Amino acid sequence: MNWDVNNIEDLFKESFQDYRITPEPSVWNKIEKQLAFKQFLQFTPKHFNVYYLSATLGLLGILMLQFVNFENETNYSSLPSQKQTITTIQNETATAESIVATEPIAEKEKSKTISNKKQDKKTLPSFTLLSDPNAVIASLDIPIIPETTSDFSKISTSSSVELALSQNEGCAPLAVQCLIKSKNIKELVVDFGNGVVSQNNTTTLYTKSGIYIITISATDHEGKQKTILDTVTVFETPKPIAIVDADSQCTENCVVYFYNYSNDANKYLWDFGDENFSKLKDPVHIYTQSDRKRIKLTVWSEKMCADSIFIESPFKSVAENFVVFPTAFIPSESGSNNGYYTLSNYSTDIFYPVHKGILDYKLEIYNRNGLMLFQTIDINQGWDGYYKYQLMSQGVYIWKVSGKYQNQESFEMVGDVTLLRK
Amino acid sequence: MNTDLEIIERCKQGNKRAQKQLYKQYAAAMFAICMRYASSKVEAEDILQEGFMKVFANINAYEEKGMFESWLKRIFINTAITVYHKNRKYRFHIDIDEAQDYLMPTTERETNTLTQEELLKIINSLPDGYRMVFNLFAIEGLKHKEIAELMSIDENTSKSQYSRARKIIQKKIIGIDKEMEARIVS
Numbered sequence: 045m046n047w048d049v050n051n052i053e054d055l056f057k058e059s060f061q062d063y064r065i066t067p068e069p070s071v072w073n074k075i076e077k078q079l080a081f082k083q084f085l086q087f088t089p090k091h092f093n094v095y096y097l098s099a100t101l102g103l104l105g106i107l108m109l110q111f112v113n114f115e116n117e118t119n120y121s122s123l124p125s126q127k128q129t130i131t132t133i134q135n136e137t138a139t140a141e142s143i144v145a146t147e148p149i150a151e152k153e154k155s156k157t158i159s160n161k162k163q164d165k166k167t168l169p170s171f172t173l174l175s176d177p178n179a180v181i182a183s184l185d186i187p188i189i190p191e192t193t194s195d196f197s198k199i200s201t202s203s204s205v206e207l208a209l210s211q212n213e214g215c216a217p218l219a220v221q222c223l224i225k226s227k228n229i230k231e232l233v234v235d236f237g238n239g240v241v242s243q244n245n246t247t248t249l250y251t252k253s254g255i256y257i258i259t260i261s262a263t264d265h266e267g268k269q270k271t272i273l274d275t276v277t278v279f280e281t282p283k284p285i286a287i288v289d290a291d292s293q294c295t296e297n298c299v300v301y302f303y304n305y306s307n308d309a310n311k312y313l314w315d316f317g318d319e320n321f322s323k324l325k326d327p328v329h330i331y332t333q334s335d336r337k338r339i340k341l342t343v344w345s346e347k348m349c350a351d352s353i354f355i356e357s358p359f360k361s362v363a364e365n366f367v368v369f370p371t372a373f374i375p376s377e378s379g380s381n382n383g384y385y386t387l388s389n390y391s392t393d394i395f396y397p398v399h400k401g402i403l404d405y406k407l408e409i410y411n412r413n414g415l416m417l418f419q420t421i422d423i424n425q426g427w428d429g430y431y432k433y434q435l436m437s438q439g440v441y442i443w444k445v446s447g448k449y450q451n452q453e454s455f456e457m458v459g460d461v462t463l464l465r466k
Numbered sequence: 467m468n469t470d471l472e473i474i475e476r477c478k479q480g481n482k483r484a485q486k487q488l489y490k491q492y493a494a495a496m497f498a499i500c501m502r503y504a505s506s507k508v509e510a511e512d513i514l515q516e517g518f519m520k521v522f523a524n525i526n527a528y529e530e531k532g533m534f535e536s537w538l539k540r541i542f543i544n545t546a547i548t549v550y551h552k553n554r555k556y557r558f559h560i561d562i563d564e565a566q567d568y569l570m571p572t573t574e575r576e577t578n579t580l581t582q583e584e585l586l587k588i589i590n591s592l593p594d595g596y597r598m599v600f601n602l603f604a605i606e607g608l609k610h611k612e613i614a615e616l617m618s619i620d621e622n623t624s625k626s627q628y629s630r631a632r633k634i635i636q637k638k639i640i641g642i643d644k645e646m647e648a649r650i651v652s
Contacts (some may be wrong), residue, residue, distance in 0.1 A: 052604065052632065052635055052636065052639065053604045055580070055585070056585060056589075056604050056605050057604065057605055057607070059580070059582050059585050060498070060502065060582065060585070060605055062495075063495075063498040063582050063586075064494035064495050064497075064498050065494060065497045065498045065501055066493070066494045066497065067493050067494070067497040067510075067511060067514055068511065070511075071493070071497075071511050071514055071515055072486070072489055072493070074515050075489065075515050075518050075519065076486075078515070078519055079482075079485065079519070079522060082519075082523075083480070285618045287614075287615070305615055305618065403622070403626065404626065
């Protein structure tokens with residue numbers, strides 16, 4: 045034979061040394077797209093391209109528009125000074141008649157600006173309704189025709205969409221709500237930029253870090269389309285990972301080493317569970333007593349995103365290991381739930397044991413005909429009462445468990461459990 | 467001919483052509499690694515994509531000291547572990563049908579040596595957690611302590627998962643073996 049069953053390491057190592065599988069061409073296309081997008085978001089003069097040009101032009105346009113508005117708003121206060129300049133010019137020309145003549149012109153202009161202002165008030169939406177000072181507002185108006193001025197006999201409806209986000213940045217996972225104010229809009233589609241596109245949902249959850257572009261596409265009653273964009277920046281949340289090293293036999297003044305393998309973090313806080321704390325990355329702590337402790341590690345990233353974990357006490361308690369099964373359970377009627385459970389919430393819809401010190405574990409469930417309905421090697425998974433997505437009928441089922449405790453002692457047990465239906 | 471170093475240099479400047487060239491040169495080797503770690507082809511493609519994005523984003527950090535390919539490899543293995551952690555809720559979940567399948571030997575065989583495809587198939591048939599540990603220990607040659615840190619699991623878990631993975635693989639290989647002998651006799 046060409047291989048040795050007892051040396052599979054070499055067999056696999058050699059075989060895979062120069063192994064190559066050509067990926068589908070579509071993968072590169074995706075990468076290329078993603079690269080282009082990334083480059084687009086990273087501003088460097090080298091990559092000053094057509095997008096930036098248009099973005100800059102757009103920005104300039106908005107600024108100009110605002111400047112014009114500002115002018116209109118301030119016309120009242122600036123009128124006297126305007127008059128002054130006119131007068132000084134007149135003074136230079138030094139003709140008495142022209143001074144008199146300019147007065148009515150100034151008056152006319154004044155009334156013009158007032159009427160302008162009236163129109164502006166009608167057409168320009170005000171943003172004061174939004175109370176959140178952090179909310180950034182993007183607004184686009186579909187061409188507006190003033191509604192009641194005498195110059196226009198036609199009455200037309202104006203439509204508008206405004207978008208404000210509940211937050212523009214935050215730590216992953218980040219829930220963002222779009223506050224949309226629309227007028228005379230027939231249809232709204234929100235693309236959250238994370239693959240979720242919705243017509244009626246305004247809230248989404250960003251689970252991964254990154255920059256997302258939210259696009260609102262609106263269609264008004266006349267079929268005109270408008271889009272509003274806004275961005276959300278989601279920061280990476282650090283992941284606390286820690287290993288505790290201690291002599292488990294120790295009873296007094298035990299030295300415990302804490303190792304920190306947290307990702308994306310640069311600030312740490314250890315709560316040793318005995319009212320002592322440390323900000324060091326890998327602290328060493330001496331416990332005066334070796335009873336059970338609740339150790340907590342909290343980590344922060346540069347952007348002050350935080351996460352924490354609880355770590356099991358480094359001291360093993362003396363009590364012996366056990367695994368005990370219940371005699372009955374009532375499965376959930378609402379479908380298979382994979383059987384994952386947490387020991388702390390005592391639910392009765394999953395069949396699982398109370399246990400301690402399990403190293404190896406295997407659970408099998410049989411029906412009365414000896415058909416195996418379920419098997420697992422994960423102590424965290426129990427039986428949810430389903431077989432091939434079908435809820436089993438009420439009755440007695442057989443369980444068989446085998447495995448090893450942490451002290452290397454093995455166990456094997458058989459018993460029965462009654463499945464009850466609600 | 468462009469050497470690796472030239473391509474890398476141009477990738478550092480963000481040259482698109484160089485990026486494509488780098489991808490062409492290494493995609494197949496890296497995809498083979500991804501296939502070993504992933505639970506499906508789709509997942510392998512995700513790892514490949516994510517990995518190359520990381521490579522292009524961090525290529526400036528590569529100093530021409532170590533082998534470029536091993537630098538690449540490390541990125542893809544780390545990416546595979548990240549992806550595994552994202553889906554780790556189902557770490558030990560094995561479908562009943564699948565569970566029986568992995569205890570039974572594979573039946574198709576033609577030559578008397580195990581091909582790379584067959585070995586890959588065996589690896590892919592392992593439960594998720596076992597597959598990660600087996601890859602890292604047997605093929606990448608990491609120590610259990612290092613694996614424990616990378617995967618944020620207990621060192622003993624790494625050991626026990628490895629020994630179970632090993633048993634499953636041995637059973638499969640013996641299964642293929644017996645099948646072959648039977649064929650030679652008849």
